[in-house]
Amino acid sequence: MTFEQLIQATPPEWLLKSSDADDIAIVTVGRLVRNLDGFPFPGWSTADDRKKVSEQVLPVLRQLRGMKNAFCAELSDLSYEQRRLLLARKQLTPCMAARQDGCHILIPPRQNAIYMVNEEEHLVVHCCQRGNRIRDILNDLSKIAATLDGKLNFARLPETGNLTSLPSEAGDGLQLYTMLHLPALTLGNMMSQVTKALEKLHINISPCYSDGEDDTGSLFILYTLPGPIDSTAEIAGHYQKILRQLITRERQVRQRLLEDPELRLADNVARAYGTLRHARRLTLRETRNALSMLRLGTATQVLEWENLDPTDATDSLKELDLIIALTSAAAREEEEPGLPTARATLTRSFLKAHPLHFAPEFS
Amino acid sequence: MLRLQVKKCHICGKRASISLTQIINGQISELALCESCAKEKGIFDPQTLTFAEKFFPEDIKAKVDKIVRELAGMQQGEATDSAKDEQRDLLVRCPVCQFSLSTHRKTGRLGCPSCYTVFARELAQEAGVMSSDTTDSPADERTELERELQQAIEREDYETAAVLRDRIRQLNDTPHP
Numbered sequence: 001m002t003f004e005q006l007i008q009a010t011p012p013e014w015l016l017k018s019s020d021a022d023d024i025a026i027v028t029v030g031r032l033v034r035n036l037d038g039f040p041f042p043g044w045s046t047a048d049d050r051k052k053v054s055e056q057v058l059p060v061l062r063q064l065r066g067m068k069n070a071f072c073a074e075l076s077d078l079s080y081e082q083r084r085l086l087l088a089r090k091q092l093t094p095c096m097a098a099r100q101d102g103c104h105i106l107i108p109p110r111q112n113a114i115y116m117v118n119e120e121e122h123l124v125v126h127c128c129q130r131g132n133r134i135r136d137i138l139n140d141l142s143k144i145a146a147t148l149d150g151k152l153n154f155a156r157l158p159e160t161g162n163l164t165s166l167p168s169e170a171g172d173g174l175q176l177y178t179m180l181h182l183p184a185l186t187l188g189n190m191m192s193q194v195t196k197a198l199e200k201l202h203i204n205i206s207p208c209y210s211d212g213e214d215d216t217g218s219l220f221i222l223y224t225l226p227g228p229i230d231s232t233a234e235i236a237g238h239y240q241k242i243l244r245q246l247i248t249r250e251r252q253v254r255q256r257l258l259e260d261p262e263l264r265l266a267d268n269v270a271r272a273y274g275t276l277r278h279a280r281r282l283t284l285r286e287t288r289n290a291l292s293m294l295r296l297g298t299a300t301q302v303l304e305w306e307n308l309d310p311t312d313a314t315d316s317l318k319e320l321d322l323i324i325a326l327t328s329a330a331a332r333e334e335e336e337p338g339l340p341t342a343r344a345t346l347t348r349s350f351l352k353a354h355p356l357h358f359a360p361e362f363s
Numbered sequence: 364m365l366r367l368q369v370k371k372c373h374i375c376g377k378r379a380s381i382s383l384t385q386i387i388n389g390q391i392s393e394l395a396l397c398e399s400c401a402k403e404k405g406i407f408d409p410q411t412l413t414f415a416e417k418f419f420p421e422d423i424k425a426k427v428d429k430i431v432r433e434l435a436g437m438q439q440g441e442a443t444d445s446a447k448d449e450q451r452d453l454l455v456r457c458p459v460c461q462f463s464l465s466t467h468r469k470t471g472r473l474g475c476p477s478c479y480t481v482f483a484r485e486l487a488q489e490a491g492v493m494s495s496d497t498t499d500s501p502a503d504e505r506t507e508l509e510r511e512l513q514q515a516i517e518r519e520d521y522e523t524a525a526v527l528r529d530r531i532r533q534l535n536d537t538p539h540p
């Protein structure tokens with residue numbers, strides 16, 4: 001599979017489809033890491049070491065189930081434009097995007113997993129699922145781990161577990177990440193409260209973009225820290241529970257905002273709708289924030305679709321979001337000439353094709 | 364560590380598209396850069412990390428200094444006296460990958476799987492200190508927290524740094540034995 005074939009193929013379900021009509025949990029990624037015995041970790045190795053690691057790992061990966069016709073590339077053969085596209089599709093990590101010789105990425109045709117050789121550890125596998133399908137991810141990852149275990153000599157100590165470049169992360173070699181859309185908790189200024197509550201639980205939440213000024217698009221990442229050996233099931237159970245609670249909380253706050261006589265939610269949604277429907281130039285930040293409010297508005301039925309079923313609409317908005325991310329990624333600069341107008345044209349024509357009207361009580 | 368977050372470029376503050384997790388001069392564990400800055404600094408091949416010597420020390424040192432100034436009343440003792448370590452019978456360098464104990468103390472990382480065995484005593488000490496907060500005297504705990512804080516700052520892990528700073532402040536508020 002070539003890079004063009006990968007990009008032109010129908011994007012995988014986890015990238016394109018939502019799990020619920022309100023799409024709060026967007027995508028979950030499980031990250032499995034392993035290192036080979038006898039080689040320096042990628043952050044401390046030379047290109048030569050990395051090549052030796054790749055020579056051992058790649059043939060084994062190629063033999064895995066579903067790897068026929070996989071996309072496989074050495075990072076030094078990918079242009080920055082190609083890397084940016086993969087980053088926008090969450091099929092490359094920022095760490096991997098900086099790598100070159102001896103560092104490889106493999107993506108099977110189903111695109112349900114991403115294999116990175118010489119990322120921060122010798123082997124990093126990401127399994128992706130839409131929503132919060134954690135059990136599916138853990139199943140996929142444990143199958144992959146079991147298959148690889150017999151074929152590669154992984155670095156391990158009996159009490160410590162899998163050895164990683166950061167000793168504080170040695171153990172089960174597994175982390176879970178979920179991208180969450182939490183506009184109501186953000187609007188209600190409740191995110192710092194949430195962060196504090198999670199701090200003690202081995203589970204963290206951070207804004208998706210560390211821009212600092214405001215929480216772009218109300219997107220957050222909930223994640224676990226790598227746990228000690230044999231802790232996966234316990235941590236995952238915990239994580240699943242917290243994830244469900246967060247989703248419930250977001251829904252409750254949405255309901256409360258909806259009943260607010262000061263109409264803050266309706267006002268934010270209406271302004272965002274106006275921007276997306278009529279603006280002639282849009283920055284990426286503006287687009288993200290307005291789309292976030294539009295998603296909130298349709299999920300809470302402040303805005304109603306005229307010709308779309310709500311679930312299809314959520315998927316369509318997700319697709320629009322992806323198209324905008326890819327359009328921006330394909331450009332050399334975030335504000336390359338033509339890009340702000342292209343974004344505005346995309347959102348205007350989307351809303352022209354899929355008209356919305358305000359619910360009677362908000363019109 | 365949060366690995367999927369989109370960070371800001373350390374040089375210009377724009378959205379970064381690459382992030383280096385690399386030990387450079389035993390100093391840094393993570394560096395996020397936007398594409399234009401990366402290219403400008405000649406980091407087309409991050410494996411040849413000569414750029415770091417040119418711009419990194421001042422750039423990050425300024426930030427680290429700022430944070431350190433904020434941590435009023437704190438003193439950092441440089442505990443990386445390798446002669447002292449040798450007296451204490453500690454191996455200071457991994458024979459397999461040449462990674463040094465002092466680099467571990469600065470970055471929190473290790474060089475290869477064998478480092479776990481070579482630096483076993485140090486790692487056990489670190490783990491011991493972390494899990495036995497209650498048995499340590501506040502003074503020992505403070506020293507350890509200060510070391511962890513320094514490491515967190517060097518890793519640019521400001522979230523952890525903030526938590527550690529709060530814990531040190533709490534300790535400072537409690538009366539000394």
Ligand SMILES: [Zn+2]
Pocket residue numbers: 372373374375376377396397398399400401
């Ligand atoms: Zn920059």
Ligand SMILES: [Zn+2]
Pocket residue numbers: 457458459460461462474475476477478
């Ligand atoms: Zn070593």
